[in-house]
Amino acid sequence: MATVYSHSRLSCFENCPKQFHYRYVEKRRVDTESIEAFVGKRVHEVLERLNHFLQRGMVPSLTKVVARYRALWDDAFDAERVRIVRRENPAESYRELGERCLSNHYRRNYPFDRDETLGIEENVSFALDPDGRYRMRGIVDRVVRAADGALEIHDYKTGRWVPSQEKLDVDRQLALYQMGLEDRHGSEGPVRLVWHYLLRNQIRVSSRTRDQLDALRRDTTALIDRIEAERDYTPTPSSLCSWCEFNDECPAAKLPASPARQPAPTRAPLQAQPRSGGARREPQASEVHQLALL
Numbered sequence: 562m563a564t565v566y567s568h569s570r571l572s573c574f575e576n577c578p579k580q581f582h583y584r585y586v587e588k589r590r591v592d593t594e595s596i597e598a599f600v601g602k603r604v605h606e607v608l609e610r611l612n613h614f615l616q617r618g619m620v621p622s623l624t625k626v627v628a629r630y631r632a633l634w635d636d637a638f639d640a641e642r643v644r645i646v647r648r649e650n651p652a653e654s655y656r657e658l659g660e661r662c663l664s665n666h667y668r669r670n671y672p673f674d675r676d677e678t679l680g681i682e683e684n685v686s687f688a689l690d691p692d693g694r695y696r697m698r699g700i701v702d703r704v705v706r707a708a709d710g711a712l713e714i715h716d717y718k719t720g721r722w723v724p725s726q727e728k729l730d731v732d733r734q735l736a737l738y739q740m741g742l743e744d745r746h747g748s749e750g751p752v753r754l755v756w757h758y759l760l761r762n763q764i765r766v767s768s769r770t771r772d773q774l775d776a777l778r779r780d781t782t783a784l785i786d787r788i789e790a791e792r793d794y795t796p797t798p799s800s801l802c803s804w805c806e807f808n809d810e811c812p813a814a815k816l817p818a819s820p821a822r823q824p825a826p827t828r829a830p831l832q833a834q835p836r837s838g839g840a841r842r843e844p845q846a847s848e849v850h851q852l853a854l855l
């Protein structure tokens with residue numbers, strides 16, 4: 562049975578083969594997550610819920626949206642489990658960043674009548690090759706039919722960093738989703754890739770030609786071949802080691818005495834809660850990367 566790859570799985574290998582080995586080959590379990598991943602999950606959960614309301618013709622108030630976010634946060638937050646690398650920032654400051662993401666999104670898009678939602682948290686699963694040897698999957702935050710008829714693939718980001726247009730024009734994640742979605746929603750009209758940088762209140766748009774998609778298909782299958790031939794899984798330590806869930810056990814960790822090993826500060830005015838089982842999905846590696854820059 563062929564392994565099914567995701568963008569985050571591919572990115573993990575590119576960022577650090579050793580982390581890939583811990584996570585996907587040895588399948589080591591970790592019971593902590595970074596505060597950045599925690600914020601991203603809560604914001605995505607609220608946006609998913611908001612989009613379902615909007616699809617049914619209901620527009621909740623911003624007050625209710627933020628209240629839902631706070632309730633989800635309080636339910637899920639566990640100071641023993643959520644790691645804060647930048648210990649000078651209390652958990653409350655991260656909670657406020659999530660609130661700002663939601664407020665920016667709400668105010669920018671209200672009354673949410675510019676386009677039609679075709680899918681929310683839509684699963685995509687497809688093969689890169691005719692034989693089905695190279696399989697991919699992913700979850701699209703929102704699939705949209707724009708007013709001009711274009712198919713749009715929307716992705717929400719909660720980090721502070723907004724990549725350059727040049728980087729987005731070669732970004733892999735949404736272009737892969739395009740391959741998976743065109744079968745379902747049609748590929749005749751234009752397709753736009755749309756990123757919402759919620760904290761910065763900015764939107765970026767890109768598109769791909771058929772030649773670019775073909776090149777991406779080739780590059781991705783070549784990367785999968787490389788992953789499957791890998792035997793050494795040589796670590797590539799970097800500043801991101803502080804956010805790595807295997808920092809404690811990895812002998813190559815760049816910052817072995819990182820605060821990432823310590824439990825989150827308890828001065829945050831939040832009650833410790835049991836671990837939530839409601840997390841929607843693992844954050845994409847690129848999300849974690851940019852969230853680390855909060």
Ligand code: SF4
Nearest residue numbers: 577580796802805811
């Ligand atoms: S701690 Fe650093 S070198 Fe080790 S697995 Fe994690 S990212 Fe790789």
